[in-house]
Amino acid sequence: MSTARSRVRAGVTDWAIAVGVAAALLITGLSGRHAASDLDLLGYALLAAGGLGLAARRRAPVPVLAVTGLCAVGYQAAGLDVPAVAYLFAVYAAVRAGHRTLTVVASVVMLASLPLAGLVSGLSAGEAFAQARGALEIAWLIAAGAAGEALRQAERRADEAERTREETARRRADEERLHIARELHDSLTHQISIIKVQAEVAVHVARRRGEQVPEALLAIQEAGREATRELRATLEALRDDDTTPPRGLDHVKELVERARCTGLDATLTIEGPRPDVPAAVDRTVYRIVQESLTNIARHAAAGTASVRIDCRPDALEIRIDDDGKAAPGSAPVPGVGLLGMRERVTALGGRLRAEPRGEGGFTVQAELPVEQTS
Secondary structure, three states: OOOHHHHHHHHHHHHHHHHHHHHHHHHHHHHHHOOOOOHHHHHHHHHHHHHHHHOOOOOOHHHHHHHHHHHHHHHHOOOOOOHHHHHHHHHHHHHHHHHHHHHHHHHHHHHHHHHHHHOOOOOOHHHHHHHHHOOOHHHHHHHHHHHHHHHHHHHHHHHHHHHHHHHHHHHHHHHHHHHHHHHHHHHHHHOOOOOOOHHHHHHHHHHHHOOOOOOOHHHHHHHHHHHHHHHHHHHHHOOOOOOOOOOHHHHHHHHHHHHHOOOOOOEEEEEOOOOOOOHHHHHHHHHHHHHHHHHHHHHHHOOOEEEEEEEOOEEEEEEEEEEEOOOOOOOEEEEEEEHHHHHHHOOOEEEEEEEOOOOOOOEEEEEOOOOOOO
């Protein structure tokens, strides 16, 4: 929005300068003549054209340089002794845009053409050279070119400073990401490893004794392995911004099977062809199902749960229902899991609904756009 306003202001400023220069040139030309001829009218038209052409000096500095130069030569040939002010503005714009060599060549041609234009208008050689010096002083050319070069250098330094600030911000973000990775590694990896090892030892001992391994213990063992994989992937993602956790839509089946190990009668239904979805959408589908099944196991006291994923060309719809203790009309407590799901879905431009069902139990419904997300 601010960029558009800046462009509009720049366009208005350019037109104001162009109209002002054209008016000044016309007034100067009219003040030197008392009778109007066809040749004078052509000269006045060239004065106006040279000034108004400056409105395009930002967008097309080289064509404007050529137009203002030709107009200046033209009204000198028509007998109007008017300084080439528009051409000086064009020199400034062309040098500012970086066309220094071309501007020098064009200015040399201009300095050579103006005396010839005076000769065409009927002046003697001395008068033609004197009028050419009045129309375009070398000092004016140098000043206009120097001003354009100075501003170009200032803009380049500003761009370099902005790039430096961006690089500094990226470096700080990388350092913070590595700091978070170290903190997660130090605080979680050890505890999760202990849980996983203890569960595996317990399962191993039970099997060696010929005892039946409790389903809860197997679930703890599998959850420990999954937590280790997830933590490792997350740490890799934090250490390397181009690395992303590998879990996605293709791994939802594993979540449902693991939920069955806890005694929950969980089912999975996927409708439609598997779309080629962006990585962010792929991860979010997995996280929504993972968090929903985790909440069901912890809080719902449910016997059954169903996971349904509808794959459409433009969106993915995810729905997880359970028959737990949530009563119709009761407001869900917005825990960290629900808030995290909502933030993920909203960031992708989707919609999330999480509330008790009318027939009892809880439902989580999410719609994630596919085409609009990259």
